[in-house]
Amino acid sequence: MKIALLLGGSSMERDISISSAKQVISALRYLGHDVHTVDLSLGFLSQAQEKQILDRKIKLKPPKIRKEDESIFYEFILRDSFLKFDLIFIALHGGIGENGTIQSILEKKSLPFTGSDSNSSSLAMSKDKSKKVFLSKKILTPSWQVFADNYDLHSDIDFPVIVKPDSQGSTVGLSYVDQKSAMKDAIDLAKIFDKKVIIEKYIAGRELTVGILCDKPLSVGEIIPKRGSIFDYESKYQPGFAEEVFPANISKNLEVKIKEIAKNVHDSLGLNNYSRVDFRVDADERIWCLEANTLPGLSDSSLLPKSALAVGISFNDLCNKIISKPL
Numbered sequence: 001m002k003i004a005l006l007l008g009g010s011s012m013e014r015d016i017s018i019s020s021a022k023q024v025i026s027a028l029r030y031l032g033h034d035v036h037t038v039d040l041s042l043g044f045l046s047q048a049q050e051k052q053i054l055d056r057k058i059k060l061k062p063p064k065i066r067k068e069d070e071s072i073f074y075e076f077i078l079r080d081s082f083l084k085f086d087l088i089f090i091a092l093h094g095g096i097g098e099n100g101t102i103q104s105i106l107e108k109k110s111l112p113f114t115g116s117d118s119n120s121s122s123l124a125m126s127k128d129k130s131k132k133v134f135l136s137k138k139i140l141t142p143s144w145q146v147f148a149d150n151y152d153l154h155s156d157i158d159f160p161v162i163v164k165p166d167s168q169g170s171t172v173g174l175s176y177v178d179q180k181s182a183m184k185d186a187i188d189l190a191k192i193f194d195k196k197v198i199i200e201k202y203i204a205g206r207e208l209t210v211g212i213l214c215d216k217p218l219s220v221g222e223i224i225p226k227r228g229s230i231f232d233y234e235s236k237y238q239p240g241f242a243e244e245v246f247p248a249n250i251s252k253n254l255e256v257k258i259k260e261i262a263k264n265v266h267d268s269l270g271l272n273n274y275s276r277v278d279f280r281v282d283a284d285e286r287i288w289c290l291e292a293n294t295l296p297g298l299s300d301s302s303l304l305p306k307s308a309l310a311v312g313i314s315f316n317d318l319c320n321k322i323i324s325k326p327l
Contacts, residue, residue, distance in 0.1 A: 124293070
């Protein structure tokens with residue numbers, strides 16, 4: 001199969017995209033596919049450019065903010081640059097690569113691509129919108145409010161809370177806040193990344209995650225940060241900053257319930273083939289859904305590959321199953 005793989009771009013999750021792409025490219029080429037790489041910021045890559053970009057490591061902090069520009073990609077589409085490919089593999093994370101923008105462009109040209117469609121991608125990317133869907137389906141999710149400019153920072157807030165941008169991934173711009181004096185700084189940080197800011201009740205307990213593949217739940221995993229109360233950007237992408245246990249040490253009853261809810265979340269948002277759903281479980285074993293990821297990481301340190309491996313699915317097989325059900 002001739003595959004164009006989209007990577008990089010200028011979102012805050014550029015480094016993560018490149019890390020995912022490196023593993024996926026290797027797997028797809030091993031499986032015999034003809035893979036051509038496209039950086040949304042640069043265009044089609046030469047072998048030398050590809051090697052230089054893929055040698056990047058995920059840094060301690062996300063890249064500096066840059067305005068995202070899909071004009072290069074529009075130009076490719078207008079020139080019909082992708083018509084010679086059998087499939088577009090989206091190895092992008094965050095920004096226009098995950099919020100439905102790129103998906104919408106591909107849909108207009110009837111080009112087959114991996115992941116979910118533009119509407120579902122847009123819905124899942126917005127924490128506010130997706131949480132409203134959860135409530136409509138009677139799926140527990142932490143209470144939240146959307147910050148407005150006239151919000152009274154001195155109003156009663158049930159601390160601790162999580163303050164985060166509405167449409168960012170990888171915990172970029174996210175803060176754990178346990179006192180009023182820290183609220184303004186947390187909101188100001190989140191607003192750097194999104195005009196819309198979510199203030200969400202923090203749920204004390206265990207952090208669990210479930211991969212979805214071929215629209216079915218994989219292994220439940222537990223994330224145990226080794227510093228602080230949250231699984232932040234550094235904990236996610238720096239070796240030794242968190243322990244990720246697959247399968248999670250939980251009861252069979254809890255495992256069945258979480259998988260059932262994860263499947264419900266995936267279906268309720270209209271997601272296609274694969275995703276990852278994140279939860280908090282409190283001391284009473286109530287299961288609180290945090291969010292669904294339409295393009296979960298595919299690097300060697302990512303949670304979806306670990307969730308798949310725990311049920312006997314190798315990384316090569318994972319990639320093969322992802323390309324087997326494109327849109």
